Amino acid sequence: MDKEIDAKNISQAVISRLPRYFRYLGELKDSNVERISSQELSEMMKVTASQIRQDFNNFGGFGQQGYGYRVNYLYDEIGKILGLNKTHHLIIVGAGNLGQALANYMNFERRGFHFKGIFDSNEQLHGKKIRDMYVQPMENLESFVKDNDIDIAVLTIPKTSAVAVAEELVGYGVKAFWNFAHVDLNVPKEIVVESVHLSDSLLKLSYNINRKENEDEE
């Protein structure tokens, strides 16, 4: 029985830490480290060993008393928990600066996401070659999403159109959004939304710089 199927009610705090564990384990794996204890990992990652053990044990016992964790095994298991063994079909909606950058830069395939198409409302971009595909007009969305079983849309469109486009895409069968538009989407709760609000991140940076400067003055 797959362990991740049992996994429910895991807090988003835990989920947010999984990619970082996965990254460190990947590096250890690449360095041919065979085993690691929660203590060693805690020193590398600057978190408590207790938290590491609690986090892993949300999904089952991956370690062995007196020995620690097998790096390869743990890496694979966390990969499965993160769903990297499943494949999904993805499109990018919005072929502006950010949309093009993500198309070129993100290694979607490596994470099981098949990048199938890119769309924009701007006629000037239609037919432009990005990576190995051509920017399509928004009018193609409905048939394309339905014909290609698209389940994920990356939204790199302005906030003025994002809410409406998201609703439209849900109508065509899209199940999840990676949202870069600076707005909160209004979609049914069974739709998964992961937002990257770059402006919010920049404001956080601004706050923390200021706080540091003020502290220094005292």
Added chain:
Amino acid sequence: MDKEIDAKNISQAVISRLPRYFRYLGELKDSNVERISSQELSEMMKVTASQIRQDFNNFGGFGQQGYGYRVNYLYDEIGKILGLNKTHHLIIVGAGNLGQALANYMNFERRGFHFKGIFDSNEQLHGKKIRDMYVQPMENLESFVKDNDIDIAVLTIPKTSAVAVAEELVGYGVKAFWNFAHVDLNVPKEIVVESVHLSDSLLKLSYNINRKENEDEE
């Protein structure tokens, strides 16, 4: 006495919510809404009114009993808390897809960040015009950072070089990083780091899609 100077030991959970408050208040302001109660705002933002009042009161009393909050005033105050009234000098290090996209797409100036230069180690990019500036070689970094009082560096370089480049930049006087490299920087604790790990965000999306699919099966 400025309120934000008193503000200390505010949890990052609160800070993370400030940009969203700021966004909603900006929209209310643009719609010429004059006053709002924590109750009304809580319905708009889908958070508790209690949390809103607690969050604001970390920084001082911005409201008025029996009346609510003046939208314009509150917007300005949160702007000040976020440090938008201060100016900073910023460079982008890494002129690949993402660096170029951020240069073109982020409205740095609107948030008090003056975008002063962009750098890359790739000779082919040197001299390329991006927005209104030319990509410079990494060799220029030291003199440029020192001569232009650069305090913030946006890192859009591969993880293999990010740690070393960050350390180098700290040596030249950079005080803060907006880090897009998929690695944890190793800088002194007085240096502010705000990381945007796009891959981690994508993995979180992957996890949540999977979880939903598994739930549906049951």
Added chain:
DNA sequence: TAGATTGTTAATCGATTAACAATC
């Protein structure tokens, strides 16, 4: 077997929500 380290329970800490007195 002895030593090491997990898995898990219990204790602590911090963040969120509820309640209500203060006051505009």
Added chain:
DNA sequence: TAGATTGTTAATCGATTAACAATC
């Protein structure tokens, strides 16, 4: 003054850390 809504204290909830028995 009466009604509304904040500011703030108290109660609850959840997440993190500590401790240790289980066990490899």
